[in-house]
Amino acid sequence: MTTAVTGENAAQRRTALRALLAKPLLTAGADDETLRLVRRHVADLREWLAAETGWRLVVDTDSARLFKTAGNGDDGTHPARDGKGRPAFGRRRYVLACLALSVLERADAQITLGRLAEGVLVAAGEPELAEAGIEFTLSRRDQRSDLVAVVRLLLGLGVLERVAGDEDAYLTATGDVLYDVRRRVLAVLLTGGRGPSTVEKSGHVDRLAELTSEPVPDTDDLRNRALRHRVTRRLLDDPVVYYDELTDDERGYLVGQRHAITRRIEQATGLVAEMRAEGIAMVDPDDELTDVRMPEQRTDGHVTLLVAEYLARRARNGEPVALDRLRTHVRVMAREHETYWRRGVTEPGADAELLAVALDKLRALRLVADVPGEPPAVIARPAIARYAVQAPTIRTGPADRSTRKAHPK
Known part of the structure; x- marks a missing residue:
């Protein structure tokens, strides 16, 4: 019985740790079952994380927050999104997210999207932001869409909880939305080792390095x-x-x-x-601890696999491949698979869009790297070899003859 209980506890701890790695901010309501599991094993989880990673784990009644420090601070291949399949956040959305958090920090327990937008509009009028080229007005739909994307991200994180209304109504100026502000979740959102207001350096890279810096060991x-x-x-x-x-x-x-x-x-x-x-x-044998999967179905997934296979053939030589050459390959593949891919893949410019999606995924998976200089090019990294296609192998036996089709390594 003792062995069975020990094994069950180990399995529960593993499940809890995997949940935190996949989603470092768990919140009550959206993650109740997982949150209970983390609370049950919080002491063991904290001990392992402190010893192996140095990451802090903070658990309270509303959330469990794993304060991760990125191992590679200059990796921009996993941008924020307000939902699966949504466009990646750009510079303006990240700025709006920071401004929205500053407004929510001073807000009442409830706030409307309209009131949040007004607060962000005021904050965006600071001279420093204007000098940095950041502009935000409520007159343009694309900028209102950016704010809605930020709000939906905060909804997904559990910082906001929708009470009434819908964001689409706000976009069409036909209604507003009311939210509860979850202050406990808001308080643990930032994960830097120090407060942003204490960072003195200028320049994005230097400021980020200072924000996440850790003490230098002396033994x-x-x-x-x-x-x-x-x-x-x-x-x-x-x-x-x-x-x-x-x-x-x-x-x-x-x-x-x-x-x-x-x-x-x-x-x-x-x-x-x-x-x-x-x-x-x-x-991960269970294919759970990733935000980028490969291979995937549908057009973009198939294009990515074909581009990976094309680059894998050139990985051994370490030769850069120009993006124009890859676009030509994608155009050829689009004509070949036009019947099965989505509409418009053979139209002018479609090859560039298909290739951009494929390369973004391959960069995120560390299968390709950009080569500086002109013309624009990428180079295949060693791990892409698993997507190389082998030649068919014909096996002949005394009683039967079988063919093994080409397959990824």
């Missing part, structure tokens, strides 16, 4: 602990961790400790380590 034990945290974060967050993208000390530590580190991750999360000469990927 060998603390340095090794910091290295373990950094490489474990990368293994948990990145689809692939390539050795050539790590610092010398990170690479040396990971090469020497890779079996111990990946074993601890496997036991805690159920991920499976795939170790190659070029790096390590933690693979």
Whole structure:
């Protein structure tokens, strides 16, 4: 009985940790069952996260917040979206999100979308934003749409809870929306190691680095602990961790400790380590801990797979492939698969749109990287080799003859 209970507890802890990795902010109402599971095992989860990643876990009656620190601060391949399949957030939406949070911080327990928009409009009038080229008015539908996208993101995060009304009515100027402001959730939304108002440096990259900076360790034990945290974060967050993208000390530590580190991750999360000469990927057999899936069905998924296969054939030589060359390949594939793909794939300019979607996904999965310079080009990364197509193998036996079709590695 004791063994069964221990095994059940381990499985529950694994489920709770996987839920936090997939969704670092769990809220009451939307995630009640998972939240109960996290509360039940919060002590063990905090202990493992503190030892292996250095991430904090804060749990209260309304939420469970995993304060993650990105292992790679300059990765822009996983932008915010206000729902699956929605356009990625751009610069203006991110600015509006920050302004909306500042308005909500001072708001009453309830607020309407119209009142929120007015507050954002006032905040957007600051001279510093105007000098940075940020403009926001309520007169244009596209800008109102940007604000609605921000609100829907906050609804998904649990910061706002809709009481009455609909955002589409606001867009068409036929109605308004009333929200409850969930202050406990709002208070744990920011995940930086310090308050944004204390950051003194200028420039986006420098400010972000200062916002997420951590104390510099001054002993060998603390340095090794910091290295373990950094490489474990990368293994948990990145689809692939390539050795050539790590610092010398990170690479040396990971090469020497890779079996111990990946074993601890496997036991805690159920991920499976795939170790190659070029790096390590933690693979999820259940295909749950990712926001980008491949392969996928439908047109965009098929295009991405075909582009990956095309690039995989060139991965061994390490040769850059110009985007114009890829566009030509996509045009050929569009004519070949026109019957099965969505309408308009052979129209002028459609190849560029299809290729852009495919490359965004391949970048996010760390399967390609951009090559600086002209003409624009990408280079296939080693992990893309799994999408290379092998030649058919004909097997002849004494009693039967079978053919194995070409398949991804």
